[in-house]
Structure formats: C-alpha cells, structure tokens
Amino acid sequence: TPLLVPLRRFARAVSVPGRTLADFLIQDILVSGWGRSRKDAEAFLRHALLTERAVILLDGLDEVPADRQDAVLEAVHRFVGDRDPRLPTAKARLILTCRRQNFLTLRDKWVYVIKDGVYTLAPLRDAEIFAYLKKLGSRFRDPELGPEAFLHAIRASGTLDLHRTPLVLAMSVGLYAKKTTFEIPSEIAELYGQMITEMLERQAFKADPGTSLLRYSTADKTRFLREFAAGNAEGRQELGERFGEFTRAALYRYATDLAAQLDAVDEPVAFVNEILERSGLIAEVGDGSCVFAHRSIQEYLAAEELRQFDPDGARRLLERARDPAWRQVVLFYTGTTRQSQQAVDTFLVRLAKRDLPLAGHCLAGARATNAVAGQVLHALAERVRANDAVPIHLAAMLSATRSARVQVRSLAVFLVRDVLGEVIGRPDVFEVLGDDLDGVVQILQALAHTDAVHIAELAPKVAAAAPDDARLVAPLWLCLGVPGIEQQSGAARIVERLLTLTMAAEGLTELQRQEPNVPAFVTPALRRRAYPFRQAHPLSSNLVTLLCWAEHLQVIPLPLNRFFEAKRESPDAFARVEGDHGRTQQATLHRPARWLSAAGTVLAAVTVAGLLGADWRIIGRPGGWLMLWWLILPVIVAPVAFFTCAAWAERQPATSFAGQYLRAGAAPGQGRSGHAVAEAYTRFLPGTAAQLLFLLTTPLYGLALLPVFELSEVGYVVAAVGASAVFGWVPFLRAFDREVRFYLYRPNPFSDMYDDGRSRRWLDPDASQTNRPVLVGNRPE
Structure with missing residues (x-):
C-alpha cells in the first residue's frame, strides 16, 4: 500500500512538539487526505504494517528547508526503528526521493537510514525517447515531420541530453509537435520561457481573436508570476511557505498590491482566477492552498525576476547559493545568453568562492569566458586529485563537458580525462565515484569526445567499474565511432562489453536506436560472414555492425553464449543454423x-x-x-x-x-x-x-x-x-522450468541458439522487445 508523504509538508508538521511520521500518516494523509475516521486510519495503517504491505514514499528531500533537515531525519529514524507491536512502523518499506545533485550533499546524513540501496532514476535513453514520441505520433501536424524528424531536430539543437528528463521532453512535444518546423531552443531557460508563454496563451485562439477566453495580457501575467515566485522563494511570510504552498488569498492580495504597476488589470481577483483556471501553471491542492504545477517553473520564474528586473539580484542570489533549495534557481540564472558575459563571469567567480561544485555545474549552460571557466575547472580538478568529495567535484566537471562553448567543453574533457588517469586505477573506483552509474555514463560520454588513444586506454576501465546496464551502450557505441579507434588494443574490450550488454533486451534495443556507426573495414561480405541469417535483424543494423567489429578484432565475449560457441566450435554448423532450425522438433515438461x-x-x-x-x-x-x-x-x-x-x-x-x-x-x-x-x-x-x-x-x-x-x-x-x-x-x-526445451529431433547441434537467453534476441527481432528469460535447452551428447 503506497502512502505519499510530501516532505515539505511533513517538515512543517514535525516542528510541532509530539508530531511523528506515523501521526502525520494517520492524520494528514489518511484522515484529511483519504477521508477516513481516526480509528479507521489507525487500523488501516496497523494492518498494512503487520502484513508488510506499507510502502512510504518520502517525496522531495531537497525541498526540506535546511533548518528542518535534522528534525526530519530524526523523525524518519525513529519511524524505521519503532517495533512497538501496536504500530510497528519498522516493518514499513521506505522510498526517499531527492534531486540527484542535492542528494550528493545530503547523502552522508541519510545513507544509514536508507541503507538498503540508493538508486538514481536513469535519464531517458534514446530508445525510450523514441518510444514516447511514437506513442504521441498523432500530435504531430505534418506526417512527414513525425517522431523521427523530431528526434533528429533535438539532436541537431544540441539539447538531446536535456530531453532525457521526462518533464522537458513532454514540454518540447507540447510546444513544437503541432508546428510545421521544429525550432527547438538550445537553452533550457529559453525552453521554459516559451513553455510558460504557451501555457498562458493556450486559450487565446490567436487565429480567431474574437473567440479568445482571455481578458488579460501575457506580459502582465508573466510579471505577476515572476515577482510572486521570487517573493515566495525568499520566504516572505505573507506569500506562503518558501518554495511551497500558498493560498488563493495571498495571490489575491499580491495582485491587488501590484495592479497599479501592471498595464491593464482592473479586477485583481478576476486576473488571478484567469491564471488559475486557464494556464495550468498553478495547481490547487485543497483547502484554498496552491502550489506551482512543478517546482522548476517557480525556480525559473524566480531566476528571471532576479536576473532581469532586480538590480541587486546577483547579490541576493549569492547569499543563498549554499542553500540546496536555491540550486536550480542559480542554474537558471546563469544558463542563458540573455545576460552579458561580463556579468556571468563576475557572478561565477564570486559563486566559486561560496560553492565551487555549483559553479562547475553552471558552466553547462553559462556563456562564461575561457579564463573564468578554466579557473573553475582547474579548481575542481585539484579537489578531485586531493580525493576531496570526488563524486561531487567530478560530477561538476562532467556537467561542464556539456557546455555549448567548444573551448570550455574541450578543457573540461581534457581535465576529466587527466584526473581519471589518477582515479581509475583504484580497486574501489566505483565507490570513489559514489556508486553512481550516471556518473560513469557521463565520464564515457566525455571520453567519446577525446582522441582514440585515450578512449582505448580509459573507456574500458571506466566501463568495467560499473555493473551491466543498458545506459552504458550509447556512450560505448559513441566511443567506437572515433576515427582510428580500431587500431587501438582497447577497442576489443569496448566491443566485448557491448556484446555482453546487447545480450539483454534493453541493451540490444538501445544499440539499435543509436545513430549508425560504420567503420571502413565493414563490407557487405564481412556482414554476411559475421551474421549469416536472413529472417532476422537487417544486415545494415547496428547489431550486425557490432558483430563485424567482433569478427574484425577477433573478439569472443566471455562467458560464451551459444551464438559464439557455434562460431568457435563449428563455423559450418553456425552457417546452417537458420535453415536447420525450421526442421527442429522440441518439447517441454x-x-x-x-x-x-x-x-x-x-x-x-x-x-x-x-x-x-x-x-x-x-x-x-x-x-x-x-x-x-x-x-x-x-x-x-x-x-x-x-x-x-x-x-x-x-x-x-x-x-x-x-x-x-x-x-x-x-x-x-x-x-x-x-x-x-x-x-x-x-x-x-x-x-x-x-x-x-x-x-x-x-x-x-x-x-x-x-x-x-x-x-x-x-x-x-x-x-x-x-x-x-x-x-x-x-x-x-x-x-x-517453462523455458527449458527437450529436443526430439535436432539436425543441427546449435539449433538451441534460438532458445538461449543470451543469443535468441540476436536472431529474433521480436524477442529483443521483451526481457522474458529463456533458459538453454539440452545440448547434444
């Protein structure tokens, strides 16, 4: 039974003496939220706990104010340790959510409470982005500009990594799918700005202004939202809880006070109601309380207010730079070209003195000069070399490798490669990297933009530090696309890891969705020799190209699957497998x-x-x-x-x-x-x-x-x-077992390749769409 606990609300409740997490679940979730009586709520929670079916979702750790973090931590710790038979909350399973970069700074406090495992929600893979676009195919106005063209436009804009976040992807589809051309901005801040404008105007019916349902201008509404968002974020008491809930009454009061400065707002209450009812930017959560539909919307609006319309905005933002709640505001503030380079440089130099990792993350979107960017990156590299919070400082360097400025990106890649040479040889390298698979993926992506020698030297070692996961496919495939990589000995290890990854459904799907990468040595004859199958994957597919790599470099993945066993033990039988498989008779017990x-x-x-x-x-x-x-x-x-x-x-x-x-x-x-x-x-x-x-x-x-x-x-x-x-x-x-086969007649000893869980997806395109495990059937005596 899942129970969602917004931690920003619980943080407010726990400040009241005697309030516990169990009491919050009963009173605020089950009684107030679900409409149960106090007695029924207690009985329900007790039953869920005793039957070990209670799953408590603690949502938004990064939204807990810094001064209440310890109180929340203590309350959760008591909750997970309470074995009172009347309400044994220790039997509950907890899931704690937090923005990844914020969690890196909070991890040491919380990891012993959530010791069962720390996981990062993986960015959307290319295959998942494409699958999402295909499901929304009907939204594209021009059939010729469908999901494939949209994905190509995202790549061309240089914002593919930004679109790996579900919210950003959904925003892009909503904004551009019905347009005749895909003009996708290269900045996340511009994307948010366009999205907010679109939502404020979505019932204006510009093609027929006479039918518009809107009375008030987008400019007035945008200004109101900016100022209110910034004031609420700064904790002005009359505007509600900081980065949290506020009331309709607070919106009405603020609109009344601001109306004289707006262009055409004669009825402040009607003005606020139009925003609430027509835009979808603010959501009502009950009892007259409201929140911004997504926290990032408020963060963008606050950043815009401080950047464009507050002459003292930089100082006010720097004062809050160490507050995790303001981290994304800082990123929005620096991540736009609508700010002078001199202002960005000045801000980043001052920010680096207060929060060096955050300054490094800002380089992903900020248009800083080479000198200032180099100053920040070299300082981060020194921290990594000194073994000072390696995951935090290395993650900041990796963010800079995605900078739109070529010189900054090149320097970041060079320094990442340099410090990795010192870190990667350690036996506990994955732990040093913070047990962070996303960090490993970013490292591999950074290496893919260097030269073949360094890729061959470091990429296999970096990949070896991480467990098998489909997210490794894209950067490793990108590494194989670097000119001259086939001449390096390390290329064989990259190919071997890719072969292992593509034996799983997710890995193969991810490989097939990548851009084609065809080296000069891959000929039609080599494709037919490496993959003598006709009723299977196309010979032009990325899988066959990868098998050509294996053939060219004489790579055999270990442990062997039946595909490579056949190739090694009997090339003739391997070549006949497809034809002989049709005559094979099998049964299951x-x-x-x-x-x-x-x-x-x-x-x-x-x-x-x-x-x-x-x-x-x-x-x-x-x-x-x-x-x-x-x-x-x-x-x-x-x-x-x-x-x-x-x-x-x-x-x-x-x-x-x-x-x-x-x-x-x-x-x-x-x-x-x-x-x-x-x-x-x-x-x-x-x-x-x-x-x-x-x-x-x-x-x-x-x-x-x-x-x-x-x-x-x-x-x-x-x-x-x-x-x-x-x-x-x-x-x-x-x-x-369901998947084990007994062969009644088998003309080819390797016909069971089609039943081998680590081979069948290479032979059956339909099988690559499922992860249903298939065990190897009996083999010939």
Whole structure:
C-alpha cells in the first residue's frame, strides 16, 4: 500500500512538539487526505504494517528547508526503528526521493537510514525517447515531420541530453509537435520561457481573436508570476511557505498590491482566477492552498525576476547559493545568453568562492569566458586529485563537458580525462565515484569526445567499474565511432562489453536506436560472414555492425553464449543454423509438471479430508505417539534429498545432464517454475506467507498414504518420501522450468541458439522487445 508523504509538508508538521511520521500518516494523509475516521486510519495503517504491505514514499528531500533537515531525519529514524507491536512502523518499506545533485550533499546524513540501496532514476535513453514520441505520433501536424524528424531536430539543437528528463521532453512535444518546423531552443531557460508563454496563451485562439477566453495580457501575467515566485522563494511570510504552498488569498492580495504597476488589470481577483483556471501553471491542492504545477517553473520564474528586473539580484542570489533549495534557481540564472558575459563571469567567480561544485555545474549552460571557466575547472580538478568529495567535484566537471562553448567543453574533457588517469586505477573506483552509474555514463560520454588513444586506454576501465546496464551502450557505441579507434588494443574490450550488454533486451534495443556507426573495414561480405541469417535483424543494423567489429578484432565475449560457441566450435554448423532450425522438433515438461503437482496436491488434500472425516484418530494409529515421527520423516527427508541433489548438480559441468536439468530451477512467483500450487500461493499471498503455506502443504502427501502404514512401515516411508518428493519438490528442478526445451529431433547441434537467453534476441527481432528469460535447452551428447 503506497502512502505519499510530501516532505515539505511533513517538515512543517514535525516542528510541532509530539508530531511523528506515523501521526502525520494517520492524520494528514489518511484522515484529511483519504477521508477516513481516526480509528479507521489507525487500523488501516496497523494492518498494512503487520502484513508488510506499507510502502512510504518520502517525496522531495531537497525541498526540506535546511533548518528542518535534522528534525526530519530524526523523525524518519525513529519511524524505521519503532517495533512497538501496536504500530510497528519498522516493518514499513521506505522510498526517499531527492534531486540527484542535492542528494550528493545530503547523502552522508541519510545513507544509514536508507541503507538498503540508493538508486538514481536513469535519464531517458534514446530508445525510450523514441518510444514516447511514437506513442504521441498523432500530435504531430505534418506526417512527414513525425517522431523521427523530431528526434533528429533535438539532436541537431544540441539539447538531446536535456530531453532525457521526462518533464522537458513532454514540454518540447507540447510546444513544437503541432508546428510545421521544429525550432527547438538550445537553452533550457529559453525552453521554459516559451513553455510558460504557451501555457498562458493556450486559450487565446490567436487565429480567431474574437473567440479568445482571455481578458488579460501575457506580459502582465508573466510579471505577476515572476515577482510572486521570487517573493515566495525568499520566504516572505505573507506569500506562503518558501518554495511551497500558498493560498488563493495571498495571490489575491499580491495582485491587488501590484495592479497599479501592471498595464491593464482592473479586477485583481478576476486576473488571478484567469491564471488559475486557464494556464495550468498553478495547481490547487485543497483547502484554498496552491502550489506551482512543478517546482522548476517557480525556480525559473524566480531566476528571471532576479536576473532581469532586480538590480541587486546577483547579490541576493549569492547569499543563498549554499542553500540546496536555491540550486536550480542559480542554474537558471546563469544558463542563458540573455545576460552579458561580463556579468556571468563576475557572478561565477564570486559563486566559486561560496560553492565551487555549483559553479562547475553552471558552466553547462553559462556563456562564461575561457579564463573564468578554466579557473573553475582547474579548481575542481585539484579537489578531485586531493580525493576531496570526488563524486561531487567530478560530477561538476562532467556537467561542464556539456557546455555549448567548444573551448570550455574541450578543457573540461581534457581535465576529466587527466584526473581519471589518477582515479581509475583504484580497486574501489566505483565507490570513489559514489556508486553512481550516471556518473560513469557521463565520464564515457566525455571520453567519446577525446582522441582514440585515450578512449582505448580509459573507456574500458571506466566501463568495467560499473555493473551491466543498458545506459552504458550509447556512450560505448559513441566511443567506437572515433576515427582510428580500431587500431587501438582497447577497442576489443569496448566491443566485448557491448556484446555482453546487447545480450539483454534493453541493451540490444538501445544499440539499435543509436545513430549508425560504420567503420571502413565493414563490407557487405564481412556482414554476411559475421551474421549469416536472413529472417532476422537487417544486415545494415547496428547489431550486425557490432558483430563485424567482433569478427574484425577477433573478439569472443566471455562467458560464451551459444551464438559464439557455434562460431568457435563449428563455423559450418553456425552457417546452417537458420535453415536447420525450421526442421527442429522440441518439447517441454513444464505443463505436465504443472498438472502433476496440482493433481497430486488436490488428490492428497481430498484423501486426507476423507480419512480424517471417517476417523480423525487414524493419525495416532497404529504406532501411537511414535506415529508423529513417521509422519514428520517424509517432510524432512524429501526436501533434504532435493537440495542435496540440486547442490550436487550445481557442481557438475554445465553441458552434462545433471548440470542442465537437476539443478534448482526458477523460484515461484514469476510463472516459470513447474509447481502450480506454489505459483498459486505466491500469486495471492506475500512471499513469507506463501512459503509458510507451502511448507504446511507438504505433510499432506504423507498423511494421504497412512493406510499403507498398516501394510508395511518401510513401504509407507518409501511411498511417503517418494510422494513428497514427486509432488512437492521435483517440480522445482530446472528440467521443468517453462523455458527449458527437450529436443526430439535436432539436425543441427546449435539449433538451441534460438532458445538461449543470451543469443535468441540476436536472431529474433521480436524477442529483443521483451526481457522474458529463456533458459538453454539440452545440448547434444
């Protein structure tokens, strides 16, 4: 049961003595928000906690004022440690959200509270951007200027990285999809400005002004929103909570006070209502309270007010530079060409003295001179070399590698490459980088803009520091596009990592969405030799190009998949796989195992019910209390035998019968195991309860055979253990998993390539769209 807690609201509540997170959940979320009574709310939360179904979403850590951070932290710490049986909040699962760069500065305080894992929401990949655009294909006015052309325009504008944020992508589509040309701005600040103007004018009906639903000018509304946003952000008490909620009454009062300075506002209340009801820039959250529809809208408006219309704006912003709540305002303030370079330089020099990493991040959008940018970047590099908060300072350097100014970008790339040479050799490099995959991706992107020698030297080492993830595909593919890279020994390691990544569905999809990258050595003959398949991916695809790289450099990824096993062991058989696959006949034991486990369990339950109904004392006869031992024995022996067999099979060669089939298979819960009853339990019950119920089911097989005991004690033990094993445990063997195949006729020993989970996506384009795991079937003796 997910419960959303806006931390900015909780921060206000926790300042009241006696208020706890549990009390906030009950009173503010369940009672006030959901309309439950206090008694029902407490019962609901207690039940969710006891059944371990409570998921508490603590949203917006970066929106908590600095002076309340410690109070919120203490309240959350008490919440996760409270095991009071009346309300055991320790059983809740917590998810804490925060802007990535802000979290880097707060991480040390919070990491022990959220010790189960820290994750970064990945920027949208090219494939995900394209998929989003395709779903909105009907919004594009000109069919010839559809999703493909829009994505090309984003790339041409140099703002592809900005569009990896869902909000920015949605804004772009809303602004430009219905236009006949895609004039996408290169600055995020300009994009926000156009978006706000568009929302303020969206019911003006410019083609037919006589039908406009708007009375007031965009200029007046923009000025009002700018000044109100800045005043609220600065914490003016009459304008509501800083960067938080405010009331309609506050909007009315401010509009009344400002009306005399606006061009044509005769009715301030009607003016505010038009903004609220027509623009969508401000959202009502109940009880007369409002917030900006997205915090970044307020941050942009506040930055514009301080930059354009407040002569003292730079000083006021610098005073707040160390406040995490103002970080994005600073980025908006510097990230525009509508400010003189001299003013930007002066601001950045002063900012670097207060918050050096933030100054580095500003270089991504600021048009600073080479001298000032170099001063900031060299200072950041020295901090990294001194091992001073490496993730924070390196992240700032990486932001600068996305600068629109070529000289600044080149210097940032050079310095990143230089400091990496000192950092990358450390065994704990990923920890030094802050366990941050996004940071690794940015490093690889920066390296892709250097020369082939440095890419070959550093890119494989940087990639090796990160776990397999589809986000690595794009920058590694970009690295392979650098002229001369094929002559460097490190290129083989890049190709090997890409081959491994593309064995997964997400990795292959990401590769296929990249721009083509065809080196001179790739010929049609090489494509046919590297990929002798016709009813599969096109020979012109990026996958085939990557396989040509592997062929050219003689790269074989380890561990081998069946594709490369065939190439290495029998090139002739490899060339015939596609044709021979059509004549292959195969079967699976998954469904028979499902029917057997279900029928055996139902029959055992019915038999036990009949025996107990006829005479419940049969459990104590004929062995008296010793009968309990005979009943328990099969329950113990069967699973011990199963796990002993599975453990032995794990040590056998992977190609042997035992290694393939007698190992433990898929765990229940994904519909893959051969045990129908266990799968049913996990479908309707939480994990622990499902496991317990299954263990309580296993004695049924022995109880159902009690009449055999009267004929033979040994016979009973053998039959009971056998029944418990066959119906209770054997279906969990890998041989009965859904994806395992047995080949009745196989003219080619490598036909199982199509069933190999690490090969099939290379052969079947449809399979690359799903991550359904497929296990290798049996191989020839």
